[in-house]
Each structure stands twice: as structure tokens, then as C-alpha cells.
Amino acid sequence: MNDPDVIKLYFERSEQAVSETKQKYGNYMRSIAKRILRDERDVEEVVSDAVLAAWNSIPPESPRDLAAYLGRLCRNAAVDRARANSRKKRGGGEYEAVLDEIAELVPSAEAGPEEAAERLAVTGAINGFLASLPKKKRTMFVQRYWYLMSEGEIAREHLMTRSAVSMQLSRLRAALKEHLKKEDVDL
Amino acid sequence: MNNDGVIKSIGDIDPEFIKEARPDSRRRLWARVVPAAALALILLIGIFTLPKILWPREGEYTAGLQPTAEPVGAEYGGQDSTPELGSVPGSTYGGDVDYCLRRVTLEEMIAASDLVVHAECTAVGEARKYTFRVMDSYPVSLPESIVLMIPSYHGTSLEGLEYSPKEGDRSILFFVNTPDGEGGTRYTYNGVIRVLDDGTLKNDSISDLADYTYDGLVKALPELAEKLIKTPEN
Numbered sequence: 001m002n003d004p005d006v007i008k009l010y011f012e013r014s015e016q017a018v019s020e021t022k023q024k025y026g027n028y029m030r031s032i033a034k035r036i037l038r039d040e041r042d043v044e045e046v047v048s049d050a051v052l053a054a055w056n057s058i059p060p061e062s063p064r065d066l067a068a069y070l071g072r073l074c075r076n077a078a079v080d081r082a083r084a085n086s087r088k089k090r091g092g093g094e095y096e097a098v099l100d101e102i103a104e105l106v107p108s109a110e111a112g113p114e115e116a117a118e119r120l121a122v123t124g125a126i127n128g129f130l131a132s133l134p135k136k137k138r139t140m141f142v143q144r145y146w147y148l149m150s151e152g153e154i155a156r157e158h159l160m161t162r163s164a165v166s167m168q169l170s171r172l173r174a175a176l177k178e179h180l181k182k183e184d185v186d187l
Numbered sequence: 188m189n190n191d192g193v194i195k196s197i198g199d200i201d202p203e204f205i206k207e208a209r210p211d212s213r214r215r216l217w218a219r220v221v222p223a224a225a226l227a228l229i230l231l232i233g234i235f236t237l238p239k240i241l242w243p244r245e246g247e248y249t250a251g252l253q254p255t256a257e258p259v260g261a262e263y264g265g266q267d268s269t270p271e272l273g274s275v276p277g278s279t280y281g282g283d284v285d286y287c288l289r290r291v292t293l294e295e296m297i298a299a300s301d302l303v304v305h306a307e308c309t310a311v312g313e314a315r316k317y318t319f320r321v322m323d324s325y326p327v328s329l330p331e332s333i334v335l336m337i338p339s340y341h342g343t344s345l346e347g348l349e350y351s352p353k354e355g356d357r358s359i360l361f362f363v364n365t366p367d368g369e370g371g372t373r374y375t376y377n378g379v380i381r382v383l384d385d386g387t388l389k390n391d392s393i394s395d396l397a398d399y400t401y402d403g404l405v406k407a408l409p410e411l412a413e414k415l416i417k418t419p420e421n
Contacts, residue, residue, distance in 0.1 A: 063202070064202065065203070065205075067205075068203075068205040068206050069202060072199065123196045123199040123200060126197055127200055127204075135207070138207070138208070139207060140208075142204050143208045146197055146204075153210070156218055159218055
């Protein structure tokens with residue numbers, strides 16, 4: 001079943017939408033969650049949460065790219081779960097490593113009530129930054145900080161050494177930091 | 188905003204970027220498989236080829252030399268004018284497919300030819316096209332082939348060879364000498380140009396001549412040719 005048909009099922013409030021989503025994108029969402037979470041049970045729960053979030057948000061949402069939409073829901077659910085786990089006991093998977101790298105960008109601060117609006121502004125600035133990058137660099141950035149792939153995985157995918165990937169990501173973080181400053185994004 | 192917030196902000200980026208960067212397991216697989224397969228192929232080629240190059244056995248052609256698709260001279264063995272050629276021990280002209288798989292002697296080569304031409308390279312044009320000048324020629328035995336001796340350099344292209352095949356010509360034997368690095372020359376490549384049915388020339392290397400320098404060959408040629416010339420009186 002293709003994506004428009006699946007979305008149509010959501011709009012018709014047919015429960016088949018859930019089973020079709022799990023069948024078509026279950027492995028994809030699982031692979032995203034696995035990069036953030038170590039516990040298999042957490043992964044399964046996060047995937048279920050993401051599908052439920054899709055059920056609750058479509059409609060009114062009508063994603064133009066269902067895979068990316070589901071991936072984002074899954075990723076955000078996994079990040080929430082990892083953060084909750086981290087509060088209990090530090091030591092999540094790739095998420096912790098990425099969090100350390102992101103710490104270069106922003107000073108640590110507690111989440112405030114304006115966080116949603118800030119996130120929107122930051123996302124807009126990041127989109128602008130990504131759009132300005134060459135495809136390869138953009139892909140590497142997104143693979144690291146969206147898909148939370150390890151540096152080794154990225155290196156294999158781009159036929160680079162791990163240290164070259166590490167260096168490239170470091171430069172990209174520095175460039176993003178500069179970009180956010182220029183955009184007057186309040187972090 | 189804390190770090191988690193930034194992580195989540197990245198999580199909300201344009202879906203197009205997410206789609207574009209979606210991990211491709213097939214691409215990763217290829218990235219692993221292709222170098223491994225290339226290495227395995229190189230090793231396999233090395234295992235099977237190196238021993239043949241280093242220790243060629245009798246009956247095997249040596250590295251860089253290709254067998255002719257059709258044994259040149261095969262037709263001579265059955266001809267009345269030189270019936271003995273086919274019975275010479277080790278002869279390569281008896282119609283034996285072994286022809287291109289072993290070294291041949293100069294005498295054998297000349298014996299299968301009707302004209303030996305000593306030519307020199309007079310000009311090198313674009314795309315390694317050479318022009319040759321005929322110095323001497325020696326009629327030999329058979330009416331269907333020509334031997335060319337071409338003093339030139341390694342890598343000589345025969346594309347520029349000005350030769351118009353006559354009716355009945357089937358092949359040209361040629362020699363190319365190269366500098367030996369010590370002021371002399373040596374033959375490193377000898378071959379057959381076959382005249383195809385449509386009149387075009389096809390270059391097939393056949394063998395390398397053993398132990399002849401260019402000067403030695405030039406000196407030996409008249410005597411060898413004379414010995415092998417078959418005139419009507421003979």
C-alpha cells in the first residue's frame with residue numbers, strides 16, 4: 001500500500017492504518033529508536049507510542065512524507081524516553097554521545113515555558129543552515145544528529161575514515177554555532 | 188533551551204532533509220562488499236596467473252603474448268611447395284594449433300614467408316602512427332605471406348603501416364626491436380598481421396624470437412633468406 005492510501009486510512013479513522021503503518025514502517029522506526037535506546041522493550045514501546053501519536057495527529061496533519069513524519073515522531077518519543085531513562089541512570093546509547101556533542105552548541109539550561117517557541121525558532125535556523133550545506137555534509141549532519149548514527153556507520157556509508165567523519169562533524173557543529181549566532185537565535 | 192531541546196529542534200527539521208539522509212543499508216553493504224570482492228579478484232588472478240608468468244611451461248605462451256585466433260601458417264602444411272615444413276620437428280608451420288603457443292626460430296618464421304622486408308621507421312606522426320621505409324627485401328618460399336623487420340621502438344603501433352595487401356596475401360610476420368638499455372637493441376615483440384577477408388589487417392602477436400639482436404638479425408637475414416629462397420630452379 002502506498003503512502004497516500006495509508007494516510008487516507010488515517011483520515012477515514014480506519015484501524016487498518018495502524019497495522020499498515022507498523023507493517024510498512026515498523027522496522028524503519030525500530031531502527032531509529034534503537035540508535036537512541038538500548039532496551040528492546042523501550043524500543044517497542046516507543047514505536048507503539050509513535051504510531052499512536054500518528055493516529056492522534058493525522059488528521060488534522062497530512063504529512064507530505066509519511067516516512068519522515070513517522071521517523072520524527074518515533075525519534076522524539078525515543079528522545080523523551082532516553083531523557084527519562086537518563087534521569088534515572090545516565091548511560092543511554094548513541095543519544096548520550098550526541099548530547100555531549102550538542103553541549104558545545106548551547107549552554108545547559110533548564111527547560112522553560114517558552115521552549116516550544118524557542119524550538120520552532122531553532123528549527124527554522126537549523127533548516128536554513130542545512131539548506132546552505134552541500135548535500136554530503138548535510139547528509140552527514142542529519143545522519144548524526146537526526147538518525148543518531150554512530151560515526152563509524154556514517155564513515156562506512158560515505159567511504160570515509162571515522163576520524164575524518166569526526167573532524168567533519170566537529171566543523172559542522174562550529175559552523176552551526178556561528179549560524180545560530182548570526183540568526184540571533186536565543187539559546 | 189537545554190541540549191534536549193536542541194536535539195528535539197533538530198528532530199523537527201525539514202522532512203526533505205530527513206528523507207535525503209535516510210540510512211541506506213544497501214549502500215553500506217556495497218561499500219563493504221566491493222573492496223572485498225576486488226581484493227579477492229586480484230588475489231585470484233594473481234594466484235592463477237603469476238605461476239604461469241614466472242615459470243612458463245613448454246607449450247604455454249608467455250605473458251603478454253596472445254594466441255592467434257587462427258593459426259597462421261596452418262594452411263602451409265598441406266601445400267605441395269613445402270610439404271616438408273609440416274614435418275620439421277618442432278615446426279610451427281605444420282598446421283598444428285601449437286603454432287602460437289611456443290617459441291619459433293627465425294628460420295621457421297622465414298621459411299613460412301615469401302618475402303622478408305627490412306624496413307625502418309622514418310617518421311612518427313600523431314597517435315603513434317609510424318611511417319616505414321623498406322630497406323631490403325628478400326623473397327623467400329611461400330607465396331602467401333610477407334615478413335617485415337621493423338626497427339622501431341617499444342610500443343610501436345602498426346596502425347600507420349602503409350601496406351596494401353595483395354590478392355592472396357594472408358599474413359605478414361613482423362619484428363619490432365627495442366633499445367636494450369645498453370646502447371644496443373633487441374627484439375621483444377614479434378607478431379603476425381593477418382589479412383582478413385575484408386582486406387583489413389589484424390595484429391596478433393605470436394611469440395618472441397630467442398636471442399636475436401637487431402644487428403644480428405639483419406646480418407643473418409640475407410644468408411638465411413638465401414638458404415630458404417625457393418626459386419623455380421630449386
